[in-house]
């Protein structure tokens with residue numbers, strides 16, 4: 701069964717069904733990369749122009765050029781020791797059948813999406829997944845590369 705197409709972007713508060721996820725013409729920070737889902741294909745600069753409560757949370761982390769240049773973002777992405785501690789902490793707190801914990805244990809990228817989401821929005825519940833701008837996802841992927849590209853699952857695909 702093909703994966704379902706997700707087009708509603710909660711952060712921008714609009715549907716991105718008219719957007720081709722591979723084409724990055726929406727990007728004005730120069731760091732966005734092709735994505736799988738239209739809903740994931742958005743730029744940090746678009747968040748800056750949005751007024752949803754999620755966008756307001758993101759805007760606290762907006763550096764002048766790109767969200768990936770914010771020192772707190774850079775520090776969280778780059779610190780693998782802290783990420784290991786985060787994974788262990790979440791494992792210790794959650795019930796072992798939590799699917800997110802399972803995914804987190806074998807996937808640094810997935811764990812980092814969670815950690816960044818908590819840093820940006822606070823704890824929003826295990827089930828809720830908030831998309832991150834394409835540039836930030838690309839930054840995470842570049843920092844924790846996966847040998848087999850086919851195994852990439854987007855933040856939204858993992859549900």
Ligand SMILES: [Zn+2]
Pocket residue numbers: 726727728729730731732742743744745835
């Ligand atoms: Zn961009």
Ligand SMILES: [Zn+2]
Pocket residue numbers: 729730731732743744745765766767768833835836
């Ligand atoms: Zn950006």
